[in-house]
Amino acid sequence: MSGSSEVNLKQTLRKIEYPLCAQEALKKIGELLCSRSTNIKSMDLSLDLMAEFVFWESDRRGNKRSHALSPLVELELLQILFEYLNSISNEATRNTLFLNLFSPITANIRLGILSKLVSLAVGIPSxxxxxxxxxxxxxxxxxxxxxxxxxxxxxxxxxxxxxNPEERLKDLSKIAPQFVANFLTAVAENYFISKKEPKYPPDALLRCITNWVSEDSNLCIAAQQRQGILPPGAIAMEATTPIAGLLRWCVLAPLNHQDQEIYSMLYLALLNSISAIPRSNPPRAINVQHLFGIVSALIIYHKEIRSRDESKMNVFLNDPAMQVALDRFSQAVQIALSVNAIYGHIDELFNSLQSLPFNKLLSIVLNKYKESKAPIIIV
Known part of the structure; x- marks a missing residue:
């Protein structure tokens, strides 16, 4: 597009009241980003159109606007974005636009709009x-x-x-399993992450997650099984499954006095999910590095126990909460190993497990792993 054409386009859009101009701008942005002749100039123009006519971030001179959108105008913009994106039948085109509208560079600035748009898509749903x-x-x-x-x-x-969150969200995993899998991975990072200021998932969220994972044993690996179609030349990033994050909840729950029945149900659902992972061509389901986080939390808890009173060590080591945590972690690791679902430096993981206090099931898992690594001597 020539310089004069760019000027004419922007002048035409400025004659349309905001946010209605966003509708026309989005159409043009789609043409610029998805045409076969897309170049740097087209990309720059699309970025300008987004900032001025879609998100109302800059004025005609490129300066940052001094005031934010009012709630009513923002609602109108959300409706325009929703209707436009939802109407695009081609997945590659749709993802191209979405990834550019909310690029890594602008993600923080536009996260409010993005969150409300996705929330709208959950509710309708889309x-x-x-x-x-x-x-x-x-x-x-x-x-x-x-x-x-x-x-x-x-x-x-x-x-x-x-x-009534459980009722509203119960079918979401069937409508958008890839999204739910990625959501679970992200939401798992928001809880059980700090000993000083612990934050635990709400009961309603726990019930929703437990229902989802219980009903579909393949849900945790859904984002790896079916990835979104990307623009030509884009490099697909591998999804991290939510297994390790949710397992952290279940293992640490008893140590944080959160050992409700729902955690046991979620733990059982996770074990079923791990067991269902295909053995012939297993996905990269559980990263050793993510399991190290659980081991570290257990070791910290163990050290805190030791620092309280060495004379009562035997009492603390037989603490039911600690033994439940170790049982859960040991069993999950063993099942994951049996389906070849753990990847990374597994030897380092087992070296770290030796730092944990004695647990009967853990010792069985450690011994079994040592036996599997022992060289076979042929006489």
Whole structure:
């Protein structure tokens, strides 16, 4: 597009009242980003159109606007974005637009709009937009700060503000399993992460997650089984499954006096999910590094026990909560190993497990692993 054409386009859009001009701007942005002749100039123009005519971030001179959108105008913009994106039948085109509208560079600035758009897609629901959101989380990293903030916003909207969250969300995993899998990975990062200021998942969220994972043993690996279609030349980022994050909840729950029945149910659902992982071509389901986080938390708890009173060590070591935590972790690790679902430096993991206090099941797992590593002597 020539310089004069760019000027004419912007002048035409400025004659349309905001946010109605966003409708026309989005159409043009779609043409610029998805045409075969897309170049740097087209990309720059699309960025300008987004900032001025879609998100109202800059004025005609490129300066930052001094005031934010009013709630009413923001609602109108959300409706325009929702209708436009939801109407695009081609997944690659839809994801291309979404990833550019909420790029890593602008993610923090536009996270408020993004969160409300995805929340709207959950409520209506829109499988198209939820697949866009799933792809976005995966490309930015589903444990990234932006993905975790999106998960936090959805929890606020549908858990804290909803009168019946379980009923409203019960079918979401069937409508958008890839999105739910990435959401679970992100939301798992928001709880059981700090000993000094512990934050635990709300009961309603726990019940929703437990129901989802219990009903579909493949849900945790859904984002790896079916990834979103990306623009030509884009590099697909691997999804981190929620297994390790949710397992951390179940293992640490008894140590934090959170050992409700629901954690036992979630733990059983996770074991079923791990067991269902295909042995012939297993996905990279559980990263050793993520399991180290659980081991570290257990070791910290153990050290705190030792520092209290060495003379009562035997009493503390037989603490039921600690033994439940070790039982859960040991059993999950053994099942994951049996289906070849753990990847990374597994030897380092087992070296770290030796730092944990004695647990009968843990000792069996350690011995079994040692036997599997022992050289076979042929006489």
């Amino acid at each position: 499988a198209n937009i939820l697949m866009c959101a799933s792809t976005w989380m995966q490309q930015l990293g589903n444990t990234s700060a932006s993905s975790c903030k999106l998960a936090e916003a959805l929890v606020f909207d549908y858990i804290h503000l909803s009168s």
